[in-house]
Amino acid sequence: MNILENMPSPGDFKVTATDGAARSGILHTAHGAVRTPIFMPVGTVGSVKAIAPDDLDALGAEIILGNTYHLYLRPGDELVARRGGLHGFNAWDKPILTDSGGYQVFSLSELRKIREEGVEFRSHLDGSKHLFTPEKVVDIQLNLNSDIMMVLDECVPYGADHDYTAKSIGLTTRWAVRSLDYYSGIRRANLMFAITQGGTFTDLRTESIRQLSEYDFDGFAIGGLSVGEPKAEMYALMAHTAPLLPAGKPRYLMGVGTPYDIVKGISMGIDMFDCVLPTRNARNGTLYTSLGKINIKRKEYAEDDGPLDPACSCYTCRTFSRAYLRHLYTSGELLSYRLNSLHNLTYFLDLVRGAREAVENGRFAAFMAKVAAAYPDEAAL
């Protein structure tokens, strides 16, 4: 028999276990496979802030994010291409997913204009104008050589009305189709994911998925959540949306979320997550633990000699006291960013790994109950 027949190729995705709606699986990319459910640390400008690739490896990170908009502006995607793509440039040799700039349509809304053709940004760095078409965004991501390219989309802000959102999902679909058409002419090993939208409207969420799932993307994302809506509403939208996404492809909830959000998403059958919370909050003193959220700057920790999280085996928790971590934060020491980020990423990565193992062992409900106990406010919603 032919060995090649059994060799997985980039884009192959297989669900290997389920427990209720929750599932675990494996996704193959040009830089190796990732086991789902997965949490992807965010490294917008090509670096997971305060953390080196060898640390990421040690934490068990399997895939990280980069951003099209940021890397295009600086240092430039062609410069990165000349250095062997993002992997060659930043010395991370495992999979990389790049966001398209669609989130910047939302977060930098003051600095952009949306047209049928694409989005025109005024650079947040120097004010210069740049037109991001769906095709250009593919080219940039090919230069970065990301393993998973996201199509350009419009991330609709919370509060957008039905009429606006309905028009927006049409635009997002047309952009997605243009991206796929353009890429099919140059198809390489890079995967391409579509992004569904629809704001807070279940009918539009359904319609966006209906339109996009007609096309052969390598995965489907839920976009436009956690943009200011009440958390209960986000959960309701997740619950509505997740089961509608094609079951045979990876399902990616973009930008979400807190530990409980992620476990909740897994319970609904979502496979992939990314979020800046563990790294940003680490730098701002909020640490996630098996005991819940800890604000390490609080005075009550000033003479607390215990570990940050007694259940955590990361370098930070093995080595330092809460009192020391508080001191580092309070003093603005650079080590604070590193140790805090190391811990928060460990917590998120361990959490999702634990969820995957729970699914594989048919014990997901019990696992989720434990996480809910640490985050009762969110679990109550």
Add this chain to the structure above:
RNA sequence: GGUGGGGUUCCCGAGUGGCCAAAGGGAACAGACUGUAAAUCUGUCGUCGGACGACUUCGGUGGUUCAAAUCCACCCCCCACCA
């Protein structure tokens, strides 16, 4: 000893008759952060009261004035330069 400058709420520091419980910064305390314009941002920051407000405060004591952190007198302390 002389001359000049200065002592303001935890710190630095503005304020030189009423608009001053007193700018601004820092510290402190608390909060936020979800496909990163974020090592960022917000709130509190004399005491008591929910608020309107009441009370105490600008080195000390006394005085001028309807009114003083701000003007006057004396005293205490600090700094610079000169002897």
